[in-house]
Amino acid sequence: MQTFLEFEKPIQNIIEQIEKLKEVAAQGDVDVNPTLLTWRRSCPSPAREIYAKLTPRERVQVSRHPDRPYTLKYIDTISGGTFMELHGDRTVKDDKAMVGGFGMVEGRSVMFIGQQKGINTKMRQYRNFGMPNPEGYRKALRLMKLAEKFGKPVVTVIDTPGAFPGLEAEERGQGEAIARNLFEMMRLRVPVICIVIGEGASGGALGIGIGDRVLMLENTWYSVISPESCSSILGEVDFKEQAAG
Amino acid sequence: MLTYKLIDGIIPEPVGGAHADIDGACLLVKAEVVRSLEKLSKTDPDKLVERRIKKFCAMGMVEKARPASKTKAKA
Numbered sequence: 001m002q003t004f005l006e007f008e009k010p011i012q013n014i015i016e017q018i019e020k021l022k023e024v025a026a027q028g029d030v031d032v033n034p035t036l037l038t039w040r041r042s043c044p045s046p047a048r049e050i051y052a053k054l055t056p057r058e059r060v061q062v063s064r065h066p067d068r069p070y071t072l073k074y075i076d077t078i079s080g081g082t083f084m085e086l087h088g089d090r091t092v093k094d095d096k097a098m099v100g101g102f103g104m105v106e107g108r109s110v111m112f113i114g115q116q117k118g119i120n121t122k123m124r125q126y127r128n129f130g131m132p133n134p135e136g137y138r139k140a141l142r143l144m145k146l147a148e149k150f151g152k153p154v155v156t157v158i159d160t161p162g163a164f165p166g167l168e169a170e171e172r173g174q175g176e177a178i179a180r181n182l183f184e185m186m187r188l189r190v191p192v193i194c195i196v197i198g199e200g201a202s203g204g205a206l207g208i209g210i211g212d213r214v215l216m217l218e219n220t221w222y223s224v225i226s227p228e229s230c231s232s233i234l235g236e237v238d239f240k241e242q243a244a245g
Numbered sequence: 246m247l248t249y250k251l252i253d254g255i256i257p258e259p260v261g262g263a264h265a266d267i268d269g270a271c272l273l274v275k276a277e278v279v280r281s282l283e284k285l286s287k288t289d290p291d292k293l294v295e296r297r298i299k300k301f302c303a304m305g306m307v308e309k310a311r312p313a314s315k316t317k318a319k320a
Contacts (some may be wrong), residue, residue: 001290009260047261047265048259048260048261051260051261051304058276062262062270063262065262065264067264067272068262068263068264069263069264069267069270073267073271074271074274077268077271077272077275078271078274078278090301099255105275105278105279105282106279108282110282118258138252153282153285153286155278175271186294186297186298186301187294187295187298188288188294189290189291189293190287190293191281191282191286191293192279192297193278194284195256195274195277195278196252197263197274210297210301211297212250212254212281212285212293212296212297212300213254213281214253215252215254215256215276215281215283216246216252216253216254216255216275217255217256217258217263217270218255218256218257218258219258219262219263222251222252235307
């Protein structure tokens with residue numbers, strides 16, 4: 001079942017009608033192919049129109065779309081299924097919000113590191129909603145050092161609503177872990193490519209975001225604070241009201 | 246962000262966003278990664294580090310606000 005955002009309604013209508021037509025065709029012997037063909041022709045155009053003039057608010061919604069592919073999907077496709085995950089920061093525990101490991105890209109082995117979100121409620125809790133703890137950043141640093149040792153390039157995939165702000169994260173030195181990552185990533189003697197594929201919030205994103213090439217996908221955001229918090233500080237629009245209403 | 250040089254490039258998404266064509270989006274990202282890797286792997290490590298530090302040090306800019314009296318006079 002696909003999920004549709006509010007401004008995607010016209011696309012949803014067309015897709016639902018196609019499904020209905022198919023059901024009719026399956027029940028009776030009415031030939032729906034000519035009608036379907038006309039629908040197909042008209043289907044990409046509303047999508048193109050809608051996505052050509054997205055407002056900033058809609059773009060933020062797209063970046064959090066529940067059907068959007070997450071880090072592991074990108075890594076698996078880019079590495080053609082050769083990705084081998086490595087675990088643990090060698091001090092506290094393995095952070096599930098941060099994934100990393102080697103994979104092959106066009107005959108070259110590459111270290112992939114990125115924040116992973118879950119696809120359903122249970123997985124989201126397991127992955128801590130893509131918010132890494134300090135051990136996640138320390139794991140990322142350990143893997144980057146490993147890549148540097150073997151002279152392999154690093155590709156980081158950023159998709160996080162922020163670093164985890166819990167009490168235990170602060171106790172274990174969240175700020176220190178991120179700051180150390182910034183420092184060490186600056187002087188990594190291998191190529192580093194960073195890609196923002198969804199949300200890129202603040203230190204959570206920067207902790208693995210220092211690279212020779214920092215790239216963003218079209219419908220993503222990368223900022224010091226989430227757009228909602230920023231607007232409530234500035235007091236212009238209250239998004240909480242919008243969400244409740 | 247591109248104009249302020251905070252990022253180096255934007256990867257386009259398929260029509261309807263990355264969720265409408267997941268494989269297409271992944272392939273677009275892959276193409277960009279391969280292109281960047283090829284370019285960067287030829288560069289000397291010392292130069293890479295030096296360039297990276299320079300790039301991040303150059304980020305940020307200060308805009309001077311006009312004195313309040315002048316702005317008022319203009320308005």
